[in-house]
Every structure is written in structure tokens, then in C-alpha cells.
Amino acid sequence: MIKNNPGIGNIIFLSFAFILLIGCHSDYTPKPRGFFRIDFPEKKYKTYESDCPYTFGYPVYARVVTDNQINSEPCWINIDFPKFNGKVHISYKTINNNLNLLLDDAYTLAYKHTVKADAIEEYLINKPDKKVYGILYDIEGNAASSVQFFLTDSTQNFLRGALYFRTTINKDSLAPVIDFFRDDIIYFIDSFEWK
Numbered sequence: 001m002i003k004n005n006p007g008i009g010n011i012i013f014l015s016f017a018f019i020l021l022i023g024c025h026s027d028y029t030p031k032p033r034g035f036f037r038i039d040f041p042e043k044k045y046k047t048y049e050s051d052c053p054y055t056f057g058y059p060v061y062a063r064v065v066t067d068n069q070i071n072s073e074p075c076w077i078n079i080d081f082p083k084f085n086g087k088v089h090i091s092y093k094t095i096n097n098n099l100n101l102l103l104d105d106a107y108t109l110a111y112k113h114t115v116k117a118d119a120i121e122e123y124l125i126n127k128p129d130k131k132v133y134g135i136l137y138d139i140e141g142n143a144a145s146s147v148q149f150f151l152t153d154s155t156q157n158f159l160r161g162a163l164y165f166r167t168t169i170n171k172d173s174l175a176p177v178i179d180f181f182r183d184d185i186i187y188f189i190d191s192f193e194w195k
Contacts, residue, residue, distance in 0.1 A: 057191035085166040106150040113143035
């Protein structure tokens with residue numbers, strides 16, 4: 001019969017502790033998680049013309065396509081950025097004594113992201129010479145849509161836009177891409193005109 005020797009257990013424990021201490025005594029520091037480098041194209045724009053009651057400038061590295069979803073309406077389009085898996089969804093409505101309802105919908109759809117958003121900043125759009133008025137919503141954080149806006153002439157036309165990416169939302173990795181496309185959305189707004 002073999003008896004348990006407490007000295008052997010202590011020796012094994014001390015040996016393991018000694019090896020652990022020696023193994024942890026190095027200059028190794030784990031590197032933070034990195035993200036892929038993104039090469040952005042040069043900013044160049046062209047004009048979108050159609051039978052719809054609006055025109056605007058959009059980037060040459062994007063394509064404008066008709067929205068073919070089941071519930072889409074005339075003059076609903078997407079500005080697709082295929083290389084970046086992103087799009088700006090544009091919906092258009094004619095105002096029929098329902099401007100307050102359209103404004104409430106735009107507000108509700110922007111603030112629906114407050115669950116994931118760190119902050120939402122509003123920027124007033126006021127271009128009386130072009131009869132273009134609206135609000136740009138800058139949504140910070142891991143929200144599904146990071147930039148939304150609406151434009152109206154306040155009497156006949158209402159247009160709403162939202163930037164989306166077909167990827168898992170991570171504010172740190174998407175931040176440079178969102179900043180890049182926010183500039184394109186601002187150009188869209190600055191060049192926008194009602195027909």
C-alpha cells in the first residue's frame with residue numbers, strides 16, 4: 001500500500017509556480033486588435049438627372065439604382081457603394097397636407113437608433129435660395145444607420161435619406177468609412193435642387 005506523501009504535492013506545486021513566474025517574466029505585450037486598412041477613392045462627383053422632381057450630385061465611385069423592394073414607391077432610389085457594402089437609401093413623397101406626419105416619421109426613424117447610439121446630433125439645413133430645408137441627423141455609436149437626413153420644400157416635396165452598411169456594425173472599424181461617406185452626403189445636400 002502506497003501512502004500519500006504531502007512533500008511530493010508541494011514540490012509539484014512549487015515547480016509549477018516557479019515555471020509560471022519565469023514564463024511571465026518577459027517583455028511581451030499583447031498588441032491591440034487592429035482593423036484592415038481602407039483605401040478611399042478620390043472625391044469626384046457627377047449629377048443625377050431623372051424624371052423625378054429632384055436632382056443632386058453623387059460620387060463617381062457610386063451607382064444610383066431604382067429601389068425595387070416590395071413596398072417601394074416611384075422615385076425611391078439607392079445610392080450604392082459596392083466596394084464598401086454601403087448604400088444611401090432615398091425615399092421620396094409628395095406632400096398632401098401631411099408634412100407634419102412626414103416630419104414625425106423622419107424624426108422617429110432617426111431616434112429609433114437611440115438604443116444603440118451614443119449620441120444624436122442634429123444639423124439644420126436651410127437653403128432658401130433653392131427652397132431646400134431639412135435636418136441632418138449624425139448618429140454616433142453602433143447604430144444601424146449612422147447618418148440620416150430629410151429635405152423638403154415645405155409645400156410639395158419631401159425626401160428622406162439614410163446611410164446603411166451591409167456588415168456587422170462596429171463604430172471603431174467603421175468610423176473612417178462613415179466619415180468618408182458623411183462628406184458625400186453633405187455634398188449631396190449642398191448640390192440638391194428641386195425641379
